[in-house]
Amino acid sequence: MKRTEIIEKLREILRAADDRNQDAVSACTEQSRLVADLGFSSVSMLYMVIAIEEEFGIRFENVGAADFQTLGDVVDYIEAKLR
Amino acid sequence: MVTQTKELFRKYTDEAEFAKIVDYDTVAEMWAHCVKAYADDTAVVDNGTAYSFARLEDDAAGFRTLLKQPETGTRVAIFAANSYDFVKAYLAVVTSGCTAVIFPAHLDETAVFGCCMMFGVKKLVYQPDFEEKLSLVKARRPDIELLPADACSDEKTPMADCDGKTPCAVVFTGGTTGKSKGALLSNAAVMQGTVNGCYGYEKVFGQRYLLILPLSHVFGLIRNLMTSLYTGSALFICRNNKDMFRDIAGFKPTILVMVPALAEMALTLSKKFGRNMLGDDLKTIICGAAPVSPFLITEYDKLGVKLLAGYGLTESANLVSGNPESLAKPESVGLPFPNQELRIENGELWLKGRNMMDGYVGVEEAGAYEDGWFKTGDLVRIDEDGYLYITGRTKEIIVLQSGENVSPAEVETAFNALPFVQDSQVFESENEFGAQILALEVVLRPTELTNLAPEERSAYALKELEAVNKKLPTFQQVSKITIRDSDFQRSPAMKIVRYKHEKNGNH
Known part of the structure; x- marks a missing residue:
């Protein structure tokens, strides 16, 4: 799966999560910071991890919120897992 | 002033089950009853193992031996993530007449040392893989006895006698100024908080609970763990929240205790993936610790799940009120629970009662009380049926x-x-x-x-x-x-005037 496809799937996941955040999600890029730009809380981080596991059929190891600063970090992780 | 009785809640619970909701003075008294009444039933499921009430008491009795019959009220810190060992150690500590000081699992080395000093800890029970965070304590306070949470003795020690006034737990609260504080809860307060978790819904006993909240939070410790034990229910410990839905699919809980954001997340995921992620056996969600949106109540009702909002504080051993009429009054945090008095002063809720703490530990909080009433900092109103609504906050949290x-x-x-x-x-x-x-x-x-x-x-x-x-x-x-590029606006006393943020409700 290409990085652009992974990002588009991530956008879909995030769009479903928060109605108020639609514009930020549509405009997000690999450089978008999860907390500062997308307003992530510990619960949205958890939501993202669970939804990614369902959507991509992968299992996250014991990674913490601090391991993902930007959306690009998340894409890196998914890419490595899918390899 | 409003005072409450349990009779207000009778009509919401199965008759035979309501008769079983009785008050105990101490955790030991309650636990002795549970061990007798539910001996072979499952109390806790953790890491693939189910532990019966009898087994849990057997292990707690072994752990009591390691505590060496300390004086009543000795402060014993528990520094562990949610686990069977936490539950065993906590029960052993409080049924020995000691006071469990619950350290949040995220504390670092310096904070662990600071909290030991601030709370007068004499013994510290720790999860073995947290040992590296104890180096400061080991170096500077060698007199504090360290006990790994997974330890046990073959020799069993019976529960100790104590009364309702004996301090049971110190639970951290966010605090309004400076660092976090510890609220000192007596055995009677913890038991009132535990029993309050039984009011307002139909099936109370013999349920299946899932533990998602941290046990260092009063909502996790009292509403989730203590009420589960009290009601002879089984508690499945979710070790990693990201596995929550897999755990739910396997364990099929009947009651969940959650914060609204988590309930909302489960709803979103259920819609996105086209199946009820919370499982078909779920009947009740107890929701609190943050404002609950009426939307959640109606959406869960469509799934056949009653989502009951509540209101509580660390200082009140968790629940002050719970809403048995969540559909009819979705914006309310419900009816106040028994054995407490409520007073509204300039819109602020003041409380007295059996569930209230005996003060903060380690710090003086001037202004927390007035005329013997605890000032919650929450602005409220009460409607004609006695239902409570949170309208704002006076404190800075x-x-x-x-x-x-x-x-x-x-x-x-x-x-x-x-x-x-x-x-x-x-x-x-x-x-x-x-x-x-x-x-x-x-x-x-x-x-x-x-x-x-x-x-x-x-x-x-x-x-x-x-x-x-x-x-x-x-x-x-x-x-x-x-x-x-300029200073903050300041009060006459030169204190920074804090920004206000409009909110619908709060904790």
């Missing part, structure tokens, strides 16, 4: 949608440690898309930045502030940092 409490002063302390920060203010704000964020504004101390050209100072300060920010626990991290 920020409640995030995840239910986590952020004390602005505590976060500011981290930034104020930078020598070039003269003053700072952390406050609740919204980003450009309307999402709730924490923001920081800083006034610089120019004398500490004289080695930099004026135009370089802001960039340097921002970089340093960001570095401090990244080291904070995720829920305390600010999303926006602004360097002010």
Whole structure:
């Protein structure tokens, strides 16, 4: 799966999560910071991890919120897992 | 002034089950009853193993031996993540007549040492893989006895006698000023909080609970763990929240205790993936620690799940009120529970009662009480049927949608440690898309930045502030940092006038 496809799937996941955040999600890029730009809380981080596991059929190891600063970090992780 | 009785809740619970809701003075008294009544039933499921009530008492009795029959009220810290060993150690400590000081699992080495000092800890029970966080305690306080939580003795020690006034637990609260404080809860307060969890819904006993909340939070410790044990229910310990839905699919809980953000997340995931992620056996969700949206109540009702909102504080051993009529009055936090008195003074809720703490430990909080009433800091109103509504807050705590409490002063302390920060203010704000964020504004101390050209100072300060920010626990991290070019507005006493953020409700 290409990085652009992974990002588009991530956008879909995030769009479903928060109605108020639609514009930020549509405009997000690999450089978008999860907390500062997308307003992530510990619960949205958890939501993202669970939804990614369902959507991509992968299992996250014991990674913490601090391991993902930007959306690009998340894409890196998914890419490595899918390899 | 309002006083309540349990009779208000009778009609919501199965008759035979309501008759079983009785008060105990101490956790030991309750636990002795549970061990007898539910001996072979499952009490806890953790890491693939089911532990019966009898087995849990057997292990707790072995652990009591390791505590060596200390004096009543001896403070024993428990520093462990949610696990069977936590439950065993906690029960052993409190049924020995000791006071369990519950350390949040995220504390670092310095905080563990600081809390041992502040709370007068004599013994410390720790999860073995947290041992590296004990080095300061070991070096500076060799008199504090350290006990690994997975230890046990073949020799069994019976429960100790104590009464309702015996201090049972010190539970951390977000606090309104400075660092977190500990609320001292007596056995009677913990038991009242435990029993309060039984009111307002039909099937109470013999349920299946899932533990998602941390046991260092009063909502996790009392409403989730204690009420589960009291009602002879089985408690499945979810070790990692990301596995929550897999655990739910396997264990099929009938009751969940959650913060609204988690309930909302489960709803979103259920819609996105086209199946009920919370399982078909779920009948009740107890929701609190942050404002509950009426939308959640109606959406869960469509799935056949009653979502009951409640209101509570660490200082009140969790629940003050719970809403048995969540569909009819979705904006209310419900009817106040028995054995407490409520008074509304200038819109603020004041409380007295059996469930109330015996004060804070380690710090003096001037202004927490007046005329013997605890001032909650929550602005409320009560309707003609006696239902309580939260309308605002007078205190400075920020409640995030995840239910986590952020004390602005505590976060500011981290930034104020930078020598070039003269003053700072952390406050609740919204980003450009309307999402709730924490923001920081800083006034610089120019004398500490004289080695930099004026135009370089802001960039340097921002970089340093960001570095401090990244080291904070995720829920305390600010999303926006602004360097002010003027001082904050100040009160006549020269205190910073805090920004106000409009909110619908709070913890």
